[in-house]
Amino acid sequence: MLWDRGFCATCLIAGTIWHVMENSILFSMRLSLQVAAVATIFVVIAGICVAYVLARSDFRGKELVDILFTLPLVLPPTVTGYYLIVLFGRNGLIGKPFYDLTGLTIMFTWYAAALASFVVALPLMIKTTRAAIESVDRNLINASYTLGHNEFETTMSVILPLAKRGIIAGTVLSFARAMGEFGATLMLAGNIPGKTDTMPLAIYSIASSGEWSQAHSMALILTVMSGVFLYLASRFTKRIV
């Protein structure tokens, strides 16, 4: 009887732990996908615009703009995160007026995780898309003009369709990078369980507390997902060359 009760209690506790564990993995996965998806939508819009301007126009300070947008690719993510705090923190250049106006701050919310992922993934999108736009044959663009189509129509009918593979590759790479973002997210969104702990942050917490089996499975999931994304990106980039 006693043994029975003990067994039941153990099962109950184990079940609960398993349930909580599963839930936290699922939560992190869902949050990671959500953060990466939202970041990628903005990365695609902003990335195509910036890449287009860099590829198609000449202006003073163009290379400076290029360097500025490329910096997050080489800076330690903590430095990128630091700048984002300076800009968007509650006392930040943009964050303070926003807080004074609305009483809201993006710090330590999933929005902050999306913002961090956006900034870190953007250079990949810009680099890939710019190269794809620049590789569109100049004569095809000129032909479109002589056939009566202005800059905007030419962009929509000729330039973007011909740069499509590069744009898709950039999108996939950016999504993969956004999924794996850690440092800047930690600085800006913190590592709050059940709120801002995306998969990389959750793995950090779990590994720090020695829960290896869970860390193993999460790391494996993230590795497989990233591998699939890289494979997709390489399939698209190979065909644009």
Added chain:
Amino acid sequence: MGLEVSLKKKVNGFSLDVAWKTENELAVLFGFSGAGKTMTLQMIAGLMKPDEGIVRLDEKVFFSGKKGIDVPPYQRSFGYVFQDLALFPHMTVMKNILYGAKNIPEPERRARAEGIIKAFGLDGLEDRLPSEISGGQKQRVAFARALIKHPDMLLLDEPFSALDFPLRREMGQFLKRIRRDFNIPVVLITHDLGEATILADTMIVYTHGSIAQAGSPEEIFRNPSCEEVALLIDRTDIRFGN
């Protein structure tokens, strides 16, 4: 009346300074590569901006450095055929041709496309991509695309240079037919002497960014103005003093 061109442009150490006029006829820009022929054509079409000069067709001024006029290329209503033809690789033959008929209302637009496809012997190829048709067919698609809007002038940048000789002769006849049917000025770039003499009403000979001689092919053959022109038209029998 006719086309008046006067262009000056300095770019990367190359200097172009040319001025010529043609009537409603076929003018050939003739000369070695790098003499400024393509640059001239691009400036007529508005694809490159001259430092100064004039581009005028009949009464309409398309570029004037003095008056600050520079009509963008998409408002110039000229047909342009590029050396590499520049067919859009992602569009079918039909879509390529329709792309040239932008401001024509719908029933008329499709009727014109079908008419020109028939006239140029492209029937049955409407749904093919440029990569799926032959060199000669590509040429005709490029011409159809440039002509469907009934342009005021046709600019041709060595469109036949990639073709074999028999096909080239055929395309020459094709071009004469276009001249007759559309009755518009044509400016053709070539460095093929046979093509130039057979097709040209007026020949404008370019050397190093300027005009060495202009006139009918007969005049130029009879009396080349300098050694370089003589070399270009293969009249090495004529001697020029230093």
